[in-house]
Amino acid sequence: MTTVSATPPLRGEGASTPPAVDGSAPQRAGTDFPGRARINARTLRTDRWWLQPLITVSVLGVFIVYTGVRIFTREYYWVDEYHYLTPLFSPCLSDSCAPGSSHLGTPLPELPFFIPLPFLIFPILAGFRATCYYYRKAYYRSFWLSPPACAVAEPHKAYSGETRFPLIIQNAHRYFFFAASILLLINTYDAALAFFPETGFGFGIGSLILLVNVTLLWGYSLSCHSCRHITGGRLKHFSKHPLRYRAWMLVSRLNARHMQFAWISLISVMATDVYILAVSAGWISDFRFIG
Amino acid sequence: MSYEAHFRVWRGDAVGGDLQDFSVEVNEGEVVLDIIHRLQATQAGDLAVRWNCKAGKCGSCSAEINGRPRLLCMTRMSTFAEADMITVTPLRAFPVIRDLVTDVSFNYAKAREIPAFAPPKGVAAGDYRMEQIDVERSQEFRKCIECFLCQNVCHVVRDHEDNKDAFAGPRFLMRIAELDMHPLDEMDRKKQAQDEHGLGYCNITKCCTEVCPEHIKITDNALIPMKERVVDRKFDPLVWLGSKIRRRENV
Numbered sequence: 001m002t003t004v005s006a007t008p009p010l011r012g013e014g015a016s017t018p019p020a021v022d023g024s025a026p027q028r029a030g031t032d033f034p035g036r037a038r039i040n041a042r043t044l045r046t047d048r049w050w051l052q053p054l055i056t057v058s059v060l061g062v063f064i065v066y067t068g069v070r071i072f073t074r075e076y077y078w079v080d081e082y083h084y085l086t087p088l089f090s091p092c093l094s095d096s097c098a099p100g101s102s103h104l105g106t107p108l109p110e111l112p113f114f115i116p117l118p119f120l121i122f123p124i125l126a127g128f129r130a131t132c133y134y135y136r137k138a139y140y141r142s143f144w145l146s147p148p149a150c151a152v153a154e155p156h157k158a159y160s161g162e163t164r165f166p167l168i169i170q171n172a173h174r175y176f177f178f179a180a181s182i183l184l185l186i187n188t189y190d191a192a193l194a195f196f197p198e199t200g201f202g203f204g205i206g207s208l209i210l211l212v213n214v215t216l217l218w219g220y221s222l223s224c225h226s227c228r229h230i231t232g233g234r235l236k237h238f239s240k241h242p243l244r245y246r247a248w249m250l251v252s253r254l255n256a257r258h259m260q261f262a263w264i265s266l267i268s269v270m271a272t273d274v275y276i277l278a279v280s281a282g283w284i285s286d287f288r289f290i291g
Numbered sequence: 292m293s294y295e296a297h298f299r300v301w302r303g304d305a306v307g308g309d310l311q312d313f314s315v316e317v318n319e320g321e322v323v324l325d326i327i328h329r330l331q332a333t334q335a336g337d338l339a340v341r342w343n344c345k346a347g348k349c350g351s352c353s354a355e356i357n358g359r360p361r362l363l364c365m366t367r368m369s370t371f372a373e374a375d376m377i378t379v380t381p382l383r384a385f386p387v388i389r390d391l392v393t394d395v396s397f398n399y400a401k402a403r404e405i406p407a408f409a410p411p412k413g414v415a416a417g418d419y420r421m422e423q424i425d426v427e428r429s430q431e432f433r434k435c436i437e438c439f440l441c442q443n444v445c446h447v448v449r450d451h452e453d454n455k456d457a458f459a460g461p462r463f464l465m466r467i468a469e470l471d472m473h474p475l476d477e478m479d480r481k482k483q484a485q486d487e488h489g490l491g492y493c494n495i496t497k498c499c500t501e502v503c504p505e506h507i508k509i510t511d512n513a514l515i516p517m518k519e520r521v522v523d524r525k526f527d528p529l530v531w532l533g534s535k536i537r538r539r540e541n542v
Binding site: 031 | 450473516
């Protein structure tokens with residue numbers, strides 16, 4: 001591609017800010033800056049660009065409200081008869097937990113009513129999703145409108161991205177990944193326990209739901225961009241690390257489906273919790289295949 | 292199988308301009324650039340448009356069609372209904388020169404700010420040796436045709452002119468990632484990417500990837516891996532400590 005101007009100046013020499021032909025300061029939001037093509041519309045897109053942010057706001061909004069209310073409830077998260085524990089409360093670590101639901105013991109004392117039972121694990125789960133590279137795209141676009149869609153002007157007059165507090169915290173994603181992976185191991189144990197009710201081996205619909213849910217959660221975690229980096233992405237010489245290269249290739253294949261895993265696992269966590277809530281509250285009975 | 296299409300083309304310069312309506316013949320198999328050329332030939336002889344290869348390889352004919360950054364030569368007319376109004380404007384992130392031609396020199400200034408490939412000292416150009424699997428990851432980025440659609444669509448500079456000084460844009464952050472992943476490049480580009488080229492401004496909304504005519508996974512394969520490498524160097528105390536203890540760089 002050929003340039004139409006003489007050698008452009010470097011940083012600090014006025015390379016990036018075109019001269020204000022009408023003398024006004026170039027500080028407006030949108031694309032209406034002096035020197036650019038004068039087009040009043042914030043976008044000329046004719047497709048339904050607003051649909052995707054709308055769906056994102058709706059689904060994430062439902063999840064946020066649901067879990068926000070749910071973690072303050074102190075019942076119906078454990079089915080003692082079948083050993084079903086909802087992933088939102090696992091592990092349950094205080095003396096306030098229902099008998100039998102604390103696989104790792106109860107190192108914490110009774111909690112006052114205003115502290116949710118999963119007050120230690122929920123920030124990890126929420127932080128892992130909130131700092132996830134896919135969810136960042138989703139909520140920056142849909143909640144913060146930055147931008148609402150490609151080539152649709154955002155409403156904000158200033159923008160600093162993830163260069164300063166608080167958004168610079170997004171760089172801690174890998175630590176949330178590590179912590180969430182530990183919780184996922186516990187979730188895997190929970191799913192296995194759901195196949196061993198009080199009567200011995202047996203399983204019902206709830207056991208299968210927990211199994212599918214934990215499989216999807218593994219898919220989401222292993223397809224994570226930080227996981228991809230840790231397994232091999234940080235390497236400069238794959239040829240010197242053949243095993244890590246293979247792992248990186250595998251994670252890269254999963255990573256291409258990270259968005260799908262993000263949505264499906266989000267919905268499966270909520271669906272699993274709703275099912276266990278319904279069984280625990282006695283609204284429905286668990287269909288048993290064996291035991 | 293020809294029909295009359297409704298076109299709305301932006302005409303003007305840096306001082307001002309407007310969208311002008313045209314009714315123009317369209318034939319089977321044509322692309323938008325063909326129609327712009329027909330407008331030049333029949334109705335608007337002084338309509339300015341930059342183009343070169345007509346094959347999606349030179350990156351010259353970047354513009355916005357119905358508000359979406361695209362190559363004029365790679366946008367088939369068959370993707371529109373005959374009754375559609377098709378709006379063609381210049382790139383909206385760069386200063387306009389005239390009609391559909393913009394001044395993209397911002398991008399060349401940014402290109403010059405990135406230090407060139409830095410091979411090991413004492414190794415002559417003809418003596419570079421590397422394993423294929425070490426170099427193939429960054430070869431994806433070599434497909435870039437420098438159409439600057441990604442630079443144009445990125446809201447960091449498209450919606451905020453004042454960020455142009457600090458932010459290199461996705462095309463050149465991808466170039467930094469390409470060099471940082473290169474098995475023979477010895478320069479530490481991680482802190483540079485964050486501190487001098489504005490990687491932290493990127494909020495990974497993936498518009499660069501959406502508009503890339505070469506289908507390069509800019510965000511997933513270049514920008515996010517580069518952000519993770521920056522975390523290694525600037526924000527992760529454990530990795531920093533490990534690198535000091537084991538004294539290993541460029542693994």
